[in-house]
Amino acid sequence: MALVKINPSANNVLAFRCDYPVMVVNLPGHGFHEVYRTVPGADQSPGLSPHNRWRQLPNSSEVELPTVTIVSVQDVRGRMVSLRGGRFVMGADGRGGKSWRTQLPYPGHAEEVRPFYLDVTEVTVGEYEKGMEYLPSALKAHYNPAPPDLDRYAVTFVTFHRAREFAERVGKRLPTAAEYEYAATAGGTRDYPWGNEEGRSLDVKWRAGPVGKPEFDCTPAKIYGLFSNAGEWTDGHLVPYVKEIHPSILRTQGGGEQFFATFRFTREVRGIPVSAVHRQPIARELEFGPRGRCSLQADRAYATVGFRCACSSSPRFMD
Numbered sequence: 001m002a003l004v005k006i007n008p009s010a011n012n013v014l015a016f017r018c019d020y021p022v023m024v025v026n027l028p029g030h031g032f033h034e035v036y037r038t039v040p041g042a043d044q045s046p047g048l049s050p051h052n053r054w055r056q057l058p059n060s061s062e063v064e065l066p067t068v069t070i071v072s073v074q075d076v077r078g079r080m081v082s083l084r085g086g087r088f089v090m091g092a093d094g095r096g097g098k099s100w101r102t103q104l105p106y107p108g109h110a111e112e113v114r115p116f117y118l119d120v121t122e123v124t125v126g127e128y129e130k131g132m133e134y135l136p137s138a139l140k141a142h143y144n145p146a147p148p149d150l151d152r153y154a155v156t157f158v159t160f161h162r163a164r165e166f167a168e169r170v171g172k173r174l175p176t177a178a179e180y181e182y183a184a185t186a187g188g189t190r191d192y193p194w195g196n197e198e199g200r201s202l203d204v205k206w207r208a209g210p211v212g213k214p215e216f217d218c219t220p221a222k223i224y225g226l227f228s229n230a231g232e233w234t235d236g237h238l239v240p241y242v243k244e245i246h247p248s249i250l251r252t253q254g255g256g257e258q259f260f261a262t263f264r265f266t267r268e269v270r271g272i273p274v275s276a277v278h279r280q281p282i283a284r285e286l287e288f289g290p291r292g293r294c295s296l297q298a299d300r301a302y303a304t305v306g307f308r309c310a311c312s313s314s315p316r317f318m319d
Helices: 125-132 137-142 160-169 177-184 198-203 256-264 284-291
Strands: 002-006 013-017 022-027 031-036 063-068 080-083 086-090 109-113 116-119 231-233 266-270 294-297 310-312
Touching (some): 031 160, 086 177, 109 177, 160 231, 177 266, 177 284, 198 284
Antiparallel strands (some): 022 031, 080 116, 116 310, 231 266, 266 294
């Protein structure tokens, strides 16, 4: 059994999905917050962030999970864009009538996205320092001496766990992979955030700099930097799109347990070719645009990977 302390009131409604560790805390008249909490198994040890940390209660088999603090909705949605969501074609088959059905990670398929809010830009160095009250030591060492406008740079050198912790602190969450792709492709109608012009992707430099640059990397909803500047952590796993190689099937086949071990400790990153993450020459990856995806170690920090936050328009899983 898990005991959960809720701030600021005990008058709350909870929804918890065991197959997807999301806890929804809704306080009527105040707002709601969607956070992640791990209810540990017998072989698990606590982590360092709120979503994977717990305390064993003395002389008991019960654990106490970190407090959930709800930030007023009015304070959360500033500098966010409202997206109506809906059904769209997710994957490479939706791109300009072209098809890559032989590319198993990318086949087009219908996906439903609920209405949500998304940050206008990536989280900046200044915003991260204010929310977390520190900056990663690797980031400070990387920018030495620091440029005068470092506060406006997209924050990088942040692990997935720290990105999720920051999002919780400010009353938000990380976007799902489907939400990212919906925003970056204008609901599946564009190849790139700026339109269908592939040549412009050759002008993109994937290294962290001031957010909102280049100005052409902008969606019709005026969201910037979804396919330039820093790559972005999402709350997704790199699950194959085709049912024939779904993880539930892979586990029963050769290498399945190894796949699950990898799956557990990685997260899906969007908005950057995987070659750019590892600072290698970029070949064919550009043509996949923001539909391209890669899987990175959740506990590692990368010089070219940051994040932005999302927020649901209404509490998920409470319908």
